[in-house]
Amino acid sequence: MASHRRRFVIGLAVAALLAAYAGAALLHGAQKAERRARAARQAVVTLSALTDLVDRAGGATAAVPATPSEGGMGLGAEIAAAEQGQAKPAGDAGDAVRRAVARFAASHPEIKAIRVVDFEGIQLTASTAAADTGDKAAPRRLEREEKDLYDLGQKLRAAVQGNREGAEGAARQPEISIAQQPNGTWSLAAPVERGGEVVGMVQMDTAVKEEPVAFGWLPFLAAWLAPVVGFLLLSLAVGERRWLLAAVAALALLVDLWAYGQYSVKVLAGERRASAKTVAAHISDETATFQTTQTTPAPDPSRWDVDELRQPLARNPQTRNAADARRVTRALAALGVLGVALLAFVGFGFAYRTGQALVEYRVAYAYALPAMIGMLVLVFFPFFYGLALSFTNSNLFNTAKPITETWVGVQNYTDILSDFAITKRTAEGRVWNYSNFYYTLIFTIVWTVSNVAIGVSLGLILALILNLKGFALRPLYRVLLILPWATPNYITSLIFKGMFHQQFGIINQIIQLFGGHPVAWFDKTLTSFLVMLTTNGWLSFPFMMVISLGALQSIPSDLYEAARVDGASRWQQFTSITLPSLRPALVPAIILSVIWTFNQFNVAYLVSAGQPGGSTEILITQSYKIAFEQYRYGYAAAYSAIIFLILFAYGTWQNRVTGATEALG
DSSP states (O other): OOHHHHHHHHHHOOOOHHHHHHHHHHHHHHHHHHHHHHHHHHHHHHHHHHHHHHHHHHHHSSSSSOOOTTTTTTHHHHHHHHHOOOOOOTTTHHHHHHHHHHHHHTTTEEEEEEEEEEEETTEEEEEEETTSOOGSSSSEEOOOHHHHHHHHHHHHHHHHHHHHOOOOOOOOOOOSSSEEOSSSOEEEEEEETTTTTTEEEEEEEEEEEEEOOOOHHHHHHHHOOOOOOOOHHHHHHHHTTTTHHHHHHHHHHHHHHHHHHHHHHHHHHHHHHHHHHHHHHHHHHHHHHHHHHOOSSSSSSSGGBOOOSSOOOOOHHHHHHHHHHHHHHHHHHHHHHHHHHHHHHHHTTHHHHHHHHHHHHHHHHHHHHHHHHHHHHHHHHHHHHHHTTBBOOTTTTSTEEEOOBBBTTTTTHHHHHHHOOOEEEETTEEETTSSSSHOOOOOOOHHHHHHHHHHHHHHHHHHHHHHHOOTTHHHHHHHHHHHHHHHHHHHHHHHOOOHTOTTHHHHHHHHHHTTTOOGGGSSSSSHHHHHHHHHHHHHHHHHHHHHHHHHHTTOHHHHHHHHHHHHHHHHHIIIIIHHHHHHHHHHHHHHHHHHHHTOOHHHHHIITTTTTTTOOOOOOHHHHHHTSOOOOOOOOHEEEHHHHHHHHHHHHHHHHHHHHOOOOO
């Protein structure tokens, strides 16, 4: 019999190795991210100083609007002239900008190119790029192949205007563009504002030197070997008592991870202090450069250290250290849980038995391996990725950020489940709040129950008819009645949407033939729901008919003959023989039908599209629109996770109550 001590030593060694390496890798990644952010902050400080410099140089003089052949920053020149009452040649502003940009580039050898774009006249006011020389030297109009440069400026202008309007619930857009080029340089762009309007853009290509980070091999080895050595010493006193050995090993692993967490927090705090000192020194250098370039003092150097939204970065070290400590605690707690699970798996002998089973049944596992890999890649990975996404505030504008920066915990679930405002007050009075989760849930339940009831009833009735002895042309009817199921449901959905069109639909044409008036089917919730119900009823009955027909034909005819001998009526035969015999086949089919109908995206999205006003949305279409119309990916992932939990709870409850999928005997 294998020694318990040896198993737990092996289990602890493996668990500590994986946990310590994962912790060291996370710490190394956090250090690299901090140093990358430090380099990006310095580049943004330089860009902000350059933007203020262009603003000062371009707005100090000028009295008339710039023309395409002139170099001024038109709108800014007009504002400055109106405020100061001065009248200087418009070209002076453009010349001042070009001189200031040239001096700034000369004092920053790491900057590869600077371009200043003026939206007035769509012109390149200043440029130090190697390509903008000779005939293409500034000032000039932007050319057709430079459309990307102009589009970038318009994107930043739209971001500034959209953020100022502050649409409630809308994700904020970045007002500074930061992109890394294939050659390793960084391209940054920021808007130039005058009088509250975005009048231009400054783009800067610069070489950013990221400080390398050495992997902490010594702390990693210490974190790996310390718990193993400690356990070996303590196990001498414990002996072969399995549960006590397990407790000691788990305690050694958790204490080791706690100590490594404290070390990680100190390392990250040191990186934060280094970033603060480096950025502060860089701001001082840029302030000195600004003052040598301009006779006026720097506007406010503290405003240069901003994020992509041009919001001042948090500089409270206690707050940032506390945030680091929380992230480290969460990460190491997860590693601790996984490590203890792995320790138990090895220490209690499960790993040994699993290995024996793999060797004994290796041929069977080899055949099943492709399916297992397919399930892992196509099912489990997307599922767990979506689940992780639901704990973030991921949206269109922060998808490039690591999950640690967008993590919000259960906030999305709280926002969804704690909003009970099913109705809202308007100028017309209190109305339904169609965007509320609980309204959509109630509508989805009504939609599901109605459709399943129609599908099961109609399918069972047709199956009973087709099962009658002597029914003429039965094979032909079977084929015809299966056709709605064989037709792709999105094609059927589009056909039914056209059939119920108010002006051209055949349904309204028939109504008009009998003297009626055309109905605007999608202008009212009830009629729109009836159209959806009709479409999905047409799609759902063939499945239930096939299931019911197969089950009916498996019922022995002797049961009906014995019932007729006993004087049972047809209704009594149906309730006492047919329905109980159909139950093992119908209940699993009903569970599947509920799940399919609950998530019947095509009909809800293509037929009614939520009309009117989102009142006929179901949960799955609501989740889709949150993700791909509002671009709130994290919120939509939480919505989808709740849908999964609802269906999982229903399937589990229905299966336990009915026991329809349990084996007999």
